[in-house]
Amino acid sequence: MTATELPTTQWLTGDEQLAWRAFVQMYTALTTRLNRDLIDQSNISDSDYAVLVHLSESPGGRRRAFELGRAIHWEKSRLSHHLTRMARRGLIQREDCLTDARGAFISLTATGWSTIRLAAPRHADSVRRYFVDVLSPAQRAAIVQAGEAVVAAVELAEAPADTRPLR
Amino acid sequence: MTATELPTTQWLTGDEQLAWRAFVQMYTALTTRLNRDLIDQSNISDSDYAVLVHLSESPGGRRRAFELGRAIHWEKSRLSHHLTRMARRGLIQREDCLTDARGAFISLTATGWSTIRLAAPRHADSVRRYFVDVLSPAQRAAIVQAGEAVVAAVELAEAPADTRPLR
DNA sequence: CACTGATCGATGACGCGTCAACCAATCGTC
DNA sequence: GACGATTGGTTGACGCGTCATCGATCAGTG
Numbered sequence: 001m002t003a004t005e006l007p008t009t010q011w012l013t014g015d016e017q018l019a020w021r022a023f024v025q026m027y028t029a030l031t032t033r034l035n036r037d038l039i040d041q042s043n044i045s046d047s048d049y050a051v052l053v054h055l056s057e058s059p060g061g062r063r064r065a066f067e068l069g070r071a072i073h074w075e076k077s078r079l080s081h082h083l084t085r086m087a088r089r090g091l092i093q094r095e096d097c098l099t100d101a102r103g104a105f106i107s108l109t110a111t112g113w114s115t116i117r118l119a120a121p122r123h124a125d126s127v128r129r130y131f132v133d134v135l136s137p138a139q140r141a142a143i144v145q146a147g148e149a150v151v152a153a154v155e156l157a158e159a160p161a162d163t164r165p166l167r
Numbered sequence: 168m169t170a171t172e173l174p175t176t177q178w179l180t181g182d183e184q185l186a187w188r189a190f191v192q193m194y195t196a197l198t199t200r201l202n203r204d205l206i207d208q209s210n211i212s213d214s215d216y217a218v219l220v221h222l223s224e225s226p227g228g229r230r231r232a233f234e235l236g237r238a239i240h241w242e243k244s245r246l247s248h249h250l251t252r253m254a255r256r257g258l259i260q261r262e263d264c265l266t267d268a269r270g271a272f273i274s275l276t277a278t279g280w281s282t283i284r285l286a287a288p289r290h291a292d293s294v295r296r297y298f299v300d301v302l303s304p305a306q307r308a309a310i311v312q313a314g315e316a317v318v319a320a321v322e323l324a325e326a327p328a329d330t331r332p333l334r
Numbered sequence: 335c336a337c338t339g340a341t342c343g344a345t346g347a348c349g350c351g352t353c354a355a356c357c358a359a360t361c362g363t364c
Numbered sequence: 365g366a367c368g369a370t371t372g373g374t375t376g377a378c379g380c381g382t383c384a385t386c387g388a389t390c391a392g393t394g
Binding site: 212245269 | 382387388
Binding site: 064065066069076077079080081084097100102103104 | 371372373374375
């Protein structure tokens with residue numbers, strides 16, 4: 001939802017602004033639409049989806065909470081809250097970890113399994129419909145490269161100063 | 168935050184998946200980072216920023232609430248809630264509309280003005296640093312075109328069925 | 335003028351995400 | 365093996381976004 005820049009304030013040049021606005025519009029349209037499809041078709045949010053997919057690809061549909069958190073880049077408190085809500089809806093359950101008494105395993109319930117199995121292909125259809133199918137191979141390639149460059153720039157900024165090359 | 172697809176479940180082909188994941192990673196990295204910069208540097212969220220920018224570019228720093236909502240694509244209830252919070256922080260204020268007794272004008276306060284004037288150039292720097300400067304002109308052009316295609320596809324799905332071409 | 339329907343906006347309830355604080359267990363070091 | 369630091373995880377408070385509902389006003393029609 002980051003700010004739609006508006007044309008009259010030229011903090012960015014015309015070209016730069018055009019690209020930035022296109023990008024913002026693209027991802028807002030895309031994410032709101034995909035989330036809407038997910039809710040309408042499968043009654044889960046995109047956050048639920050991320051958790052379910054990751055668990056469904058873990059051995060036994062089961063994984064340590066902290067691993068899950070790392071995999072989907074959520075902080076532990078957000079994860080804990082969300083798991084509580086998903087458990088309440090019967091999608092996942094918590095289990096004790098025998099080898100580390102602090103830890104918890106998160107595992108899919110039968111409901112969780114059937115939910116993700118129904119949701120995944122529908123979601124893939126949506127992704128194809130609004131994204132993959134409307135882009136040329138060249139455009140997709142450009143996005144892959146752009147993604148690498150942007151992620152690298154952001155990670156550079158996030159690295160602590162002493163591990164970062166001078167500039 | 169829409170779901171990170173994971174490699175082992177091939178609902179999308181390798182190439183498709185690559186592009187989709189690159190896109191998701193790009194916008195999550197970008198939006199969280201930009202929002203963080205905005206909060207750290209200017210003590211406002213990206214939502215605040217969108218409102219402030221739009222008002223600052225309206226005549227007299229003043230605009231009808233519903234126009235504001237349309238411009239930034241917010242539903243009226245979200246807007247109303249957010250304006251309440253921004254008013255509480257002294258960034259904006261509500262004024263009566265003389266020509267339409269239902270309506271409200273939203274206007275920047277002095278604090279709102281100074282906030283956006285400080286925030287905008289810093290935000291532009293961030294956009295340049297993480298996005299504009301790391302992309303080639305060709306990549307930017309590809310993003311502009313991709314954005315148009317995606318937005319068109321989404322809007323097509325959102326148009327009511329009877330205004331939509333058969334397929 | 336009266337009626338109907340649409341529009342502008344606010345509100346309450348509720349799920350979500352962040353922050354700060356906390357507890358318990360584990361690891362590293364001496 | 366004791367002790368401080370780190371790690372895994374939960375909780376409560378609070379701001380945010382969505383939904384449903386509501387009140388008030390306006391516009392169009394007869």
